Amino acid sequence: MKRRALLAGSMTVLSSGLLGGAMLAGCHAPAPPLRVALNAWIGYALLFLARELGHLRESTARLVEFPSNTASLLALASHGVSAAALTLDELLVAREGGLDLRVALVFDESQGADVVMAHPSIARVEALKGKRIGVESTAVGALMLSRLLEVAGLDATDLVKVPLTADQHVQAYTAGEVDAVITFEPMASRLRAAGAHRLLDSSRFPGLIVDVLAIGPGVDAQGEAHLRELIQGYFLALAHLQSQPDDAAQRLAPYQQLGTADVLDAFRGIHLTTAEDNRRWLGGEKAQLLESARTVGRLMHDARLLRTLPSLEGVCAPDYLPEVG
Numbered sequence: 001m002k003r004r005a006l007l008a009g010s011m012t013v014l015s016s017g018l019l020g021g022a023m024l025a026g027c028h029a030p031a032p033p034l035r036v037a038l039n040a041w042i043g044y045a046l047l048f049l050a051r052e053l054g055h056l057r058e059s060t061a062r063l064v065e066f067p068s069n070t071a072s073l074l075a076l077a078s079h080g081v082s083a084a085a086l087t088l089d090e091l092l093v094a095r096e097g098g099l100d101l102r103v104a105l106v107f108d109e110s111q112g113a114d115v116v117m118a119h120p121s122i123a124r125v126e127a128l129k130g131k132r133i134g135v136e137s138t139a140v141g142a143l144m145l146s147r148l149l150e151v152a153g154l155d156a157t158d159l160v161k162v163p164l165t166a167d168q169h170v171q172a173y174t175a176g177e178v179d180a181v182i183t184f185e186p187m188a189s190r191l192r193a194a195g196a197h198r199l200l201d202s203s204r205f206p207g208l209i210v211d212v213l214a215i216g217p218g219v220d221a222q223g224e225a226h227l228r229e230l231i232q233g234y235f236l237a238l239a240h241l242q243s244q245p246d247d248a249a250q251r252l253a254p255y256q257q258l259g260t261a262d263v264l265d266a267f268r269g270i271h272l273t274t275a276e277d278n279r280r281w282l283g284g285e286k287a288q289l290l291e292s293a294r295t296v297g298r299l300m301h302d303a304r305l306l307r308t309l310p311s312l313e314g315v316c317a318p319d320y321l322p323e324v325g
Helices: 042-052 069-077 088-096 139-152 166-174 187-193 221-243 245-256 260-267 275-282 288-302
Strands: 017-019 022-024 034-038 061-065 083-087 102-110 114-118 132-135 160-163 180-184 197-201 210-215 270-272
Touching (some): 034 042, 034 221, 042 083, 042 270, 061 221, 069 088, 088 139, 088 210, 102 221, 102 275, 114 139, 139 288, 166 187, 187 197, 210 288, 221 245, 245 260
Parallel strands (some): 034 061, 034 083, 132 180
Antiparallel strands (some): 083 210, 114 180, 114 197
């Protein structure tokens, strides 16, 4: 679990002075685009679709791809990006680490896309005893592993845990280095193509895995305008997926390294949140995100992934959402 920070937008005065007795106003360079860290998770894919459709300009936001959320967190910590697509639990860890991150957008709630893929010889979760299981060293991996152990009636010592980042999941399985992997789309579909089968998924644990767009406190007025345009572009891409799913899937297939049908199958494992949904997730004292964060925070605290129960003051930032209605 790595830590992170946020870059603020900046303006540079290019020139000022007197010319022919007239004062020239200082010119300002345009605000740099927001650099947004993300990986191949299907829940973030609509940002790529927004760019493909022309709803997200390069001058507004630059999508910076990383092999895993672990790498995205490192980029955020090293000031290499301005925002990051993260899971809620990762955001909670970052905030406990002292970063004042807020949620400007809820992408999705996992309803089956986070999955334990296993060798065909492992037909039941109990059969994982003594087996090698690949898992990323993030809170999501730990949470899914803890729930897996609970369902299987096993202790952590009953498994051989193999730390893997998401980009290593398929290679490790096909090379025979692990017997099962805690993974997510699109890697889950690639593992299925390699012969693995679905042993358990996040549909058993509603509200456990939520994906968000994390921002920090340093976004200036021009940066906020870029952020609003990015979020607007995201919802336009969602509308395109809903109205023209085949076209959307065809456009996203190269990013996911999947066939068109597999892209649509991957989306079925998550609930994509609309702008109206986001108002409920982020708005008001009874914001749904607060309830989910408290639940996940308690689970993480019990699993010793957090030292204390999370402080959630100021975590919701609904001001960047488009108006609904």
